[in-house]
Amino acid sequence: MDVRARLRKVREFDLYASLDRTTASFAGVDTGTSLGGRVKAVLSNPKKLALVVGVVGGFSAIVLLLLATGVLGDVYRAIYTAWPGRPWTHVMRDHPWIYVVLAVALVWLPFVLSPPTRWGRAFVSYVVFWVGFLGGHVFW
Numbered sequence: 001m002d003v004r005a006r007l008r009k010v011r012e013f014d015l016y017a018s019l020d021r022t023t024a025s026f027a028g029v030d031t032g033t034s035l036g037g038r039v040k041a042v043l044s045n046p047k048k049l050a051l052v053v054g055v056v057g058g059f060s061a062i063v064l065l066l067l068a069t070g071v072l073g074d075v076y077r078a079i080y081t082a083w084p085g086r087p088w089t090h091v092m093r094d095h096p097w098i099y100v101v102l103a104v105a106l107v108w109l110p111f112v113l114s115p116p117t118r119w120g121r122a123f124v125s126y127v128v129f130w131v132g133f134l135g136g137h138v139f140w
Contacts, residue, residue, distance in 0.1 A: 103130060 024031045027038040066072035
């Protein structure tokens with residue numbers, strides 16, 4: 001398979017539609033069902049609700065354990081020591097253009113890799129990233 005065929009295959013893959021089908025299947029509803037309808041479907045099913053609560057609770061417990069033991073800070077320190085050598089907060093304050101490059105890449109990639117009808121979702125993803133990134137790294 002040549003490079004063009006691989007790129008065409010990547011272009012034809014619709015991540016958002018795949019995610020839409022997966023969440024609809026998990027909730028046990030039709031693909032076009034709204035997020036509220038999916039939430040209601042999961043809340044009304046005790047087994048699925050227990051699975052969601054278990055996953056969220058388990059992940060939260062792991063993060064809290066890593067935070068309490070100081071391992072989470074050590075992991076972050078190991079990552080920023082390897083690259084770029086100091087905490088991301090300082091890097092973003094000194095070089096704010098890095099954010100612009102990341103934001104453009106994060107908007108451009110979903111636009112290229114998803115059909116134009118999914119552009120609204122990609123834009124919402126960008127806005128969420130923008131708020132989280134600024135709040136977490138620049139103004140923290």
